[in-house]
Amino acid sequence: MHNSQTQTVVYEQFDDRTQQHEASSLGMWIFLATEIMFFGAVLTAYTVYRNLFTTAFEVGSHLLNTKIGALNTAVLIGSSLTMALAVHAAQMGKRKLLMTFIASTMVLGGVFLYIKFVLEWLHEYHDGLAPGLHWTYAGPQSGHVAMFFVFYFILTGIHATHMIVGEGIMTVLFVMAWRGRFSKERYNPIEMFGLYWHFVDIVWIFLFPLLYLLGAHGAH
Amino acid sequence: MSSSEVANRPGANYLNVDYGIKSWLLTTDHKRIAWLYLVAITFFFAVGGVAATLMRLNLLEPQGLLVEPETYNKLFSTHGIVMIFLFLVPSIPAVLGNFLIPMMLGARDVAFPRLNLLSWYVFMTGGSIVMYALIAGGVDTGWTFYTPLSTMYLNTHVMATATGIFIAGFSSILTGLNFVVTIHKMRAPGLTWFRLPLFIWAMYATSIIFIIGTPVIAISLALIVIERLFHVGIFDPALGGDPILFQHLFWFYSHPAVYVMILPSMGVISEVITALSHKKIFGYHFIAFSSIAIAAIGFLVWGHHMFVSGQSIYAGLVFSALSMAVAIPSAVKVFNWTATLYKGSISYEAPMLYALGFIGLFTIGGLTGLYLATTAVDQHVHATYFVVAHFHYIMVGGAIMGYMAGIHFWWPKISGKLYPDGWSRVAAVIIFVGFNLTFFPQFILGYLGMPRRYAVYPPEFQTLNVISTAGATILGLGYIIPLIYFAWSVRYGAPAGDNPWQATGLEWTTASPPPTHNFEETPVVTEEPYGYDRIAEEIQVA
Numbered sequence: 001m002h003n004s005q006t007q008t009v010v011y012e013q014f015d016d017r018t019q020q021h022e023a024s025s026l027g028m029w030i031f032l033a034t035e036i037m038f039f040g041a042v043l044t045a046y047t048v049y050r051n052l053f054t055t056a057f058e059v060g061s062h063l064l065n066t067k068i069g070a071l072n073t074a075v076l077i078g079s080s081l082t083m084a085l086a087v088h089a090a091q092m093g094k095r096k097l098l099m100t101f102i103a104s105t106m107v108l109g110g111v112f113l114y115i116k117f118v119l120e121w122l123h124e125y126h127d128g129l130a131p132g133l134h135w136t137y138a139g140p141q142s143g144h145v146a147m148f149f150v151f152y153f154i155l156t157g158i159h160a161t162h163m164i165v166g167e168g169i170m171t172v173l174f175v176m177a178w179r180g181r182f183s184k185e186r187y188n189p190i191e192m193f194g195l196y197w198h199f200v201d202i203v204w205i206f207l208f209p210l211l212y213l214l215g216a217h218g219a220h
Numbered sequence: 221m222s223s224s225e226v227a228n229r230p231g232a233n234y235l236n237v238d239y240g241i242k243s244w245l246l247t248t249d250h251k252r253i254a255w256l257y258l259v260a261i262t263f264f265f266a267v268g269g270v271a272a273t274l275m276r277l278n279l280l281e282p283q284g285l286l287v288e289p290e291t292y293n294k295l296f297s298t299h300g301i302v303m304i305f306l307f308l309v310p311s312i313p314a315v316l317g318n319f320l321i322p323m324m325l326g327a328r329d330v331a332f333p334r335l336n337l338l339s340w341y342v343f344m345t346g347g348s349i350v351m352y353a354l355i356a357g358g359v360d361t362g363w364t365f366y367t368p369l370s371t372m373y374l375n376t377h378v379m380a381t382a383t384g385i386f387i388a389g390f391s392s393i394l395t396g397l398n399f400v401v402t403i404h405k406m407r408a409p410g411l412t413w414f415r416l417p418l419f420i421w422a423m424y425a426t427s428i429i430f431i432i433g434t435p436v437i438a439i440s441l442a443l444i445v446i447e448r449l450f451h452v453g454i455f456d457p458a459l460g461g462d463p464i465l466f467q468h469l470f471w472f473y474s475h476p477a478v479y480v481m482i483l484p485s486m487g488v489i490s491e492v493i494t495a496l497s498h499k500k501i502f503g504y505h506f507i508a509f510s511s512i513a514i515a516a517i518g519f520l521v522w523g524h525h526m527f528v529s530g531q532s533i534y535a536g537l538v539f540s541a542l543s544m545a546v547a548i549p550s551a552v553k554v555f556n557w558t559a560t561l562y563k564g565s566i567s568y569e570a571p572m573l574y575a576l577g578f579i580g581l582f583t584i585g586g587l588t589g590l591y592l593a594t595t596a597v598d599q600h601v602h603a604t605y606f607v608v609a610h611f612h613y614i615m616v617g618g619a620i621m622g623y624m625a626g627i628h629f630w631w632p633k634i635s636g637k638l639y640p641d642g643w644s645r646v647a648a649v650i651i652f653v654g655f656n657l658t659f660f661p662q663f664i665l666g667y668l669g670m671p672r673r674y675a676v677y678p679p680e681f682q683t684l685n686v687i688s689t690a691g692a693t694i695l696g697l698g699y700i701i702p703l704i705y706f707a708w709s710v711r712y713g714a715p716a717g718d719n720p721w722q723a724t725g726l727e728w729t730t731a732s733p734p735p736t737h738n739f740e741e742t743p744v745v746t747e748e749p750y751g752y753d754r755i756a757e758e759i760q761v762a
Contacts, residue, residue, distance in 0.1 A: 013329035013406070015742075023331040023405040030397045030431055038435035041469055045443070045454070048465055132450025143453065143460045150452045154443070 009186045021188055028192045032199050039158065039203055046151045046210065053148075056141040058215030060148030063129060063137075065120060069212040072115045073204065079108035080201045087194040090187035095180060098190070102174045105197065109167050116160055124149070152211050159207060162200045169193055233636065233733040248333035249736060254319035254634070256340050261307050261315065262703070264347060267354075268303035271295045273696060276658075276689040282679045292675035293360035294376070300363030302354075305385050306347050308619055309477060312484035313430075314343070314395060316626045317423050319634055321399055323727035323734065324417050326408025326743040331401040339394040346388025353380035362673065364474070367455035367466040371447040379448055382441040389438040392480075396430025399423055408726065410745035414508070417725055417749055418501065421508040422487025425515035429476045429483075432519065437473035440466065467529055471522035479518040482582075482614055483511055485622020486553055489575045492625050493557045495723040496572040497564025500750045503556040510549035517546050527598045536595050543593035550586050554579060565756070569721075570644035574625035577652045581617025585610055588663065603673075606666025612659045624651070624702070631706065632720045636733035637713030639705050647705075651698035657691025722759075724751055 014020040050057045086101035121130075128136025130153070131146040139145065173193060176182065182190060234251045237243075244252060275295045278286040287295065318336065322329050330336050353359055359381040361370040370378050403424050407416075443454050444466075453459025455466040494501040501507065523531055523539030557579055566572065588610040591597045601607060628648075632638055661684040666672075670681050677685065719728040730739050 011333075012737075013327065013331065013333060019405060023401050026404055027332060027397055027401045030400055034393050034397070034431050034435045037432055038439050041436040041439045041472075042443070045465055045469070048462065049460075052462075053460070132452040147453050147460050150446075150450075150454060154446065 017185070024188055024192055028195050032195065035162075035199060035203075039155075042151070042155060042158070043206075043210070046155070049144075049147055049151070050214075053141070053144040056144030057148045059139065059141065060145045060152070061212060061214035063124075063127075063145075064152070064212050065123070066212045068115060068119055069208055072112050073208050075108055075112045075115070076201050076204050079105045079112070080198055082108060083194050083197045087187070087191050090177075090182050090190040091184065093182075093184035093187075095177060095182070098182065099174060099177045102170055102177060102190075106167060106170045106174070109163055109170070113160060113163055113167075116156065121153075121156075155207055155211065159200065159203055162203070166193075166197055166200060169196075232735065233731060234736045235636070235733045237736055246337070248329070248337050250318050250322050250330050250333065250336060251634075251734065251738075253336050253340055254315050257310060257314040257318065257343070260340075260344060260347065261310055264302050264306035265699075267351070268299050268307055269696065269699070271299035271302065273692065275299065276692040278675060279677070279685045280689050282677050282682050284675045287675065289675040290360065293362075293673070294358035296673055297360050297362050298354055298358060301350065301359070301381060301385070303615075304363055304477070304481075305388055306350065308481040308615060309392060310343060310395075311481075311619070311623050312488065312626060313399070313423060313426055313480075314339075314391075316419075316488065316623075316630060317395075317399060317426075317484065320419065320630065320727055321402055321423060322406065323633075323730070323738050324420055324725060325402065325406050326411060326726045326739060326745065327402065327406035328737045328739075330398050331406055332398050335394055336398055339391045339398070342394065343388050343391035346384045346386070346391065349384030349387065350381055351384075353377035353384060356380065364470060365441065365444055365466075366470075367444065367447070367461075367463045368457065371444055371454075372451075372456050372458070379445050382445050386438050386441045386445075389434045389441075392430045392434045393438075396427035396434070399427040400431065403427075408743050408745055411726075412745075414505065415745055415747070415749050416508075418490035418504065418507050418511075419484075419487035422483045422490070422511045425511040426480050426483045428515050429480050429518065433473040433476040433480070436469060437477075440469040440473070443469075464526070464529055464531060467526050468522070471525045472519075475522040475525065476515070476518045478614065479514055481619040482622075483514060485578065485619045485626075486511065488622045488626035488629070489557060489578050490553075491723075491725070492571045492575040492629050493560050494750050494752065495629070495721050496569060496575070497561050497566050498722070498752050498756060499560060499564035500752050501556070502559035502562075503552075504749070506552050507556050510552045513549040514546060517542060517549070521546060521593075524593050524598070527595050528602050533595075540593050540595050544590060547586060547590055550582075554583055554586075568645070569628075569641065570639075570648050571625045571629035573645060573648035573652070574621050574628065577648070577655075578618060578621040578625060581613050581621060581652075581655070585613030585617055588613065601666055603671055604666035605662040605670050605672055608672045609659045609662035609666060612662070616659070617655055621651075621655075624648070627702075627706075629721070630727075631709070632716030633727055633732045633734070635706075635710055635713070636716055636731075637709045638716045638720065639702075639709040639713060643701060643705050647698055647701040650694060650701065654691050654693070654695030654698050658688050658695050659691070661685070661688045661691075722755060724749065724755065 010017055010020055014023065082101050082104040086098055086105060089097035089101055124130055125134055128134050129149055131149050135146055137145055170193070173190060176189070234249055244256065247253060247256075274286060275292065278284050278292055278295075284292065318330070356377050359374075359376045359378055361374060361376075361378055361381075365378070365382065403416075403420060446452065447454045447456060447461075453461040455461040455463050457463060490501060490507055521539055521543040523535055524543040527536050527540075588606070592601065592607065592610060628639070628644060665681055665684050665688075668681070670677055716732045718730065718732050721728070726739075726743055726745070727734075729743060
């Protein structure tokens with residue numbers, strides 16, 4: 001039997017670290033492909049209805065708080081930067097720097113979620129813009145505006161779920177980094193998580209214009 | 221004998237290394253995970269089978285023999301949902317794929333063994349929720365969950381069922397991911413892409429569909445749950461939604477899912493035909509690429525389920541043409557298998573009987589698929605028993621025959637034991653006869669206009685329905701026999717030896733049952749697959 005037990009960082013099904021690293025990278029990219037299909041299906045439905053009910057979707061979009069949405073976009077891009085720096089710190093084998101950057105990413109992610117839930121969702125709920133729970137909007141095409149908000153909550157909800165999962169994984173990674181489990185040779189989990197986090201950010205980069213920037217905002 | 225003594229014995233294998241319940245439930249060995257799936261899907265097959273039996277019994281009488289129409293609706297929904305999502309989709313990939321992919325690649329395990337175990341637990345979680353929904357009162361949406369029926373009108377356990385399938389879907393996604401990475405990165409030295417067994421090519425194509433298709437059905441079912449839960453408009457026309465959109469999203473996965481169910485069987489048939497004809501497979505490259513072509517074109521044909529749903533006729537024309545295009549790679553396979561049989565030294569053991577049955581039944585199922593892909597004919601037979609018969613010729617005559625062929629072919633490797641040859645051949649013939657008797661009359665019923673999914677029917681259809689039910693009884697008996705002799709063989713079967721079929725392929729070069737890490741030494745591959753001509757020469761020389 002091939003013995004790879006001497007190198008504890010290589011799992012027994014792999015021959016060497018290169019094979020292990022290539023396998024986990026490919027696995028992560030395939031996972032992200034499934035994520036694209038996951039979001040893609042909802043975005044397809046969104047696109048169909050946006051084409052059918054263009055005006056109502058614009059009205060709905062104008063009811064969102066674009067400034068806070070833009071602020072959140074900046075926060076999330078910032079977290080992508082700290083994540084990229086975390087991967088770099090891991091590759092350099094700098095433990096304290098790695099912990100700092102993971103913690104910064106977690107804080108920025110937390111700020112994003114706070115803004116999303118407290119400053120946006122809660123407000124929209126109170127303003128009667130939450131279809132199925134509290135809907136009081138009585139303007140024209142109320143039904144189709146409601147549909148815009150259904151997609152708004154579904155899309156931002158799935159996105160936020162991914163963020164929350166990410167925060168959980170980062171907690172584990174932070175503890176692992178604290179215990180010195182990463183080194184110049186072993187930083188694969190950080191790199192793989194980095195891919196995930198950037199993906200979640202990119203999804204938001206698509207969601208922000210699709211939800212917040214419909215129609216000519218400047219005219220209002 | 222303690223388990224540690226057993227593990228130190230020279231004859232230790234993955235089965236006798238440890239007998240504890242924890243060693244099974246926490247295993248990361250792909251071969252043991254295959255067993256976990258085998259037990260689970262056999263149970264789900266029994267559940268789906270009971271529902272089918274009750275349906276067939278009810279249809280003995282035109283006014284319905286057994287149950288109320290409402291119950292009948294739940295029976296066909298249960299049958300469809302359980303058989304498709306909990307049996308056919310995982311059947312060959314999760315059982316034979318798990319067991320064989322690392323062995324055929326000369327690897328110690330799949331790329332992500334812990335993820336593999338997690339997939340099983342995810343599958344069991346989803347399956348248990350579906351079982352809960354059935355026990356709590358069942359669901360009557362049909363397996364298609366069409367809106368707005370499923371979201372606004374039915375008062376059954378739609379949400380629990382949809383949630384269960386949503387969760388089980390992640391098991392497919394993770395399994396597909398695991399297999400693709402394993403096939404790319406875990407091949408033994410010298411095992412190039414065109415030296416891979418055709419079963420691997422088929423599993424690769426299947427895994428691609430898992431990865432691309434399953435997320436879409438998952439989110440579609442989640443949208444159904446959201447629409448039901450909050451009464452908001454997504455698909456319901458009363459709230460501004462479009463029910464056709466749901467059908468698009470549903471069939472975007474669920475048509476490729478048909479290829480998830482049939483492609484692995486095609487992979488099995490390719491292995492069995494060549495091994496038991498003792499002849500090199502004909503047209504290796506064509507068979508390999510036809511699997512990829514079926515997976516690729518299969519993603520572009522979903523609209524043929526919606527010819528009468530109000531989709532644009534121009535879309536219908538395109539979907540019709542593309543659907544017919546799938547027949548080309550499918551026929552390529554059938555021709556190549558037939559050419560492999562030609563002048564082969566064919567032996568008629570159980571796997572070969574199932575494989576031959578597969579070729580005939582799949583051909584009938586495929587050709588009737590062309591009728592249904594023709595928009596004009598589809599107008600006439602849409603939602604009749606013609607569709608039911610076509611579908612079952614592919615799914616039972618194709619997918620399950622392939623599954624049976626595979627289980628019989630690799631059982632000596634999986635269990636290390638031989639099953640009774642005579643009984644296995646008898647069972648294969650019984651299943652073939654029972655199957656045709658069940659489903660051939662349904663082609664006629666459908667052509668004459670009997671709609672599917674009805675608990676009652678006009679009296680003139682009774683004769684054909686009675687024949688169908690009689691066939692189903694034979695078919696059911698046919699499935700029970702292998703269950704008994706496989707269980708028997710685990711304890712009493714004669715030792716199989718490493719390579720009872722004199723087959724090529726890395727999985728036959730190691731012990732039966734294999735050791736935990738599959739191979740004593742990582743194998744090195746130096747030649748093309750299916751070198752049966754050489755084996756025949758060696759036997760002659762000897």
